[in-house]
Amino acid sequence: MAQDGQTFKAGLEDVVANTSEICFVDGKEGRLIYRGYDIHDLVKGGSTFEEVIYLLWHGELPTASQLAELTQSIATQRALAPEVLQFLRSVRKDANAMEVLRTAVSVAGIYDPDNGDESMEANVRKATRLVAQVPTIVTTFERLRQGLEPVTPDPSLGMAASFFYLLNGEKPDDFVERAFNIALILHADHELNASTFSARVTAATLSDIYSAITSAVGTLKGPLHGGANEQVMRMLLEIGDVSKAEAFIDQALAEKRKIMGFGHRVYRTEDPRATHLRQLSREAGERAGETKWFEMSQIIERIVKEKKGLNPNVDFYSASLYYKIGLPVHLFTPVFASSRISGWTAHVLEQYRNNRLIRPRAEYVGPTNRTYVPLPERN
Known part of the structure; x- marks a missing residue:
């Protein structure tokens, strides 16, 4: 039940909740x-x-x-x-x-x-x-x-x-x-x-x-907020080799599995953070003499872009970067x-x-005007 003519948006998508200068x-x-x-x-x-x-x-x-x-x-x-x-x-x-x-x-x-x-x-x-x-x-x-x-x-x-x-x-x-x-x-x-x-x-x-x-x-x-790059790296580790990347992603997409590290609620173009992380991931691999994680990431990016139209977000290339610089x-x-x-x-x-209590409303979708039945009378 909408309140005061307001329209409900699932997940508050694109709803402006406050002002900020940050x-x-x-x-x-x-x-x-x-x-x-x-x-x-x-x-x-x-x-x-x-x-x-x-x-x-x-x-x-x-x-x-x-x-x-x-x-x-x-x-x-x-x-x-x-x-x-x-x-x-x-x-x-x-x-x-x-x-x-x-x-x-x-x-x-x-x-x-x-x-x-x-x-x-x-x-x-x-x-x-x-x-x-x-x-x-x-x-x-x-x-x-x-x-x-x-x-x-x-x-x-x-x-x-x-x-x-x-x-x-x-x-x-x-x-x-x-x-x-x-x-x-x-x-x-x-x-x-x-x-x-x-x-x-x-x-x-x-x-x-x-x-x-x-x-x-x-x-x-x-996991829908902070754990995506961890899942990206676990996917790369599961693939294991550059030669297996294309077949793995093709099968995952065919099975409608979610490929972590792609798409964003706000960005309609490439996540600007991914631009820098892609380059750093490449550099980290080249410096270590092991570029397979970056190469796999490139293959996955190409396929997901071609088949799903999704760009990598901040989580995708941060995974291989963090892994190559030694973070567990x-x-x-x-x-x-x-x-x-x-x-x-x-x-x-x-x-x-500049405080004001944050107290949004919910769209009520349950029943209204039900009649109370005393406990002894309930079947």
């Missing part, structure tokens, strides 16, 4: 814009992930001194509270990494030094800790599940290099650092995607920022969270600055 997805032109800056310009201009974090939070690119201050602030707050580390040590080693991250974020909120202070200044400090510590949570649990001790953060490293150092205990080479920095930028924000929307809904109740981010992590865990497949979604925490926090801060 990110614009131009689906028609295939552009992704952060605070007015095209991501192509940010990537080609050599931006660091920290620079993009500042842009998303404050609306302007930082000066050298502002960037240095934020970079230092993030770098010096990567260490986890003892209680968070204790929690990670206590978790069963076969636990889902996103479930662990979801709960660890909640635990971190309890022990945040600014817990209970909901001023904007305190929330910016909390956002800084979240951006700094989400990658530490992800990498620390991965080491613990392998029977290894956590690595002490190195404050001299930027976000991209720090992730690999915390994961492997070694600094990455220049290509891996550059490629991962670009990937972090490309995944930083994407307008009102499902996890960002859930974060804003939680923040709109004036719940704390850790609760909002916990909501976002729980939403990202869903089961960490692909937590890596997504380690980037998107920048956008989530930006949206939560924006929600707090």
Whole structure:
């Protein structure tokens, strides 16, 4: 039953739910814009992930001194509270990494030094800790599940290099650092995607920022949102060889199986993030002397375009890139969270600055005017 003449749209497709100055997805032109800056310009201009974090939070690119201050602030707050580390040590080693991250974020909120202070200044400090510590949570649990001790953060490293150092205990080479920095930028924000929307809904109740981010992590865990590149890589691993790729995809399409990593709810052209990830995937394979994952991806892209008219999205080439730079497949979604925490926090801060409770309506399709029958009279 529609309310007030409004038209129901499944999944809220194309429904404008709020205003924002943070990110614009131009689906028609295939552009992704952060605070007015095209991501192509940010990537080609050599931006660091920290620079993009500042842009998303404050609306302007930082000066050298502002960037240095934020970079230092993030770098010096990567260490986890003892209680968070204790929690990670206590978790069963076969636990889902996103479930662990979801709960660890909640635990971190309890022990945040600014817990209970909901001023904007305190929330910016909390956002800084979240951006700094989400990658530490992800990498620390991965080491613990392998029977290894956590690595002490190195404050001299930027976000991209720090992730690999915390994961492997070694600094990455220049290509891996550059490629991962670009990937972090490309995944930083994407307008009102499902996890960002859930974060804003939680923040709109004036719940704390850790609760909002916990909501976002729980939403990202869903395979229709955050797990697609993991499924892409598992498909590539199942195919196994370039010579088998065409037959595999032809059969999958004939059986009407969904090929992950293609199509998008908003973009009607190629996902602009895929443009950079395709090139990085190629470079990663060439540098390693093993291009089969990229070659298989090219074959799959060609066939799906020809037969389904679908373009690759951000998940498709990020899969083979992440695999070739040494990221475990089961960490692909937590890596997504380690980037998107920048956008989530930006949206939560924006929600707090101009808050209105988010309370949409539902189209009721059940019965009306039923007659109540007392319990003794029911058959």
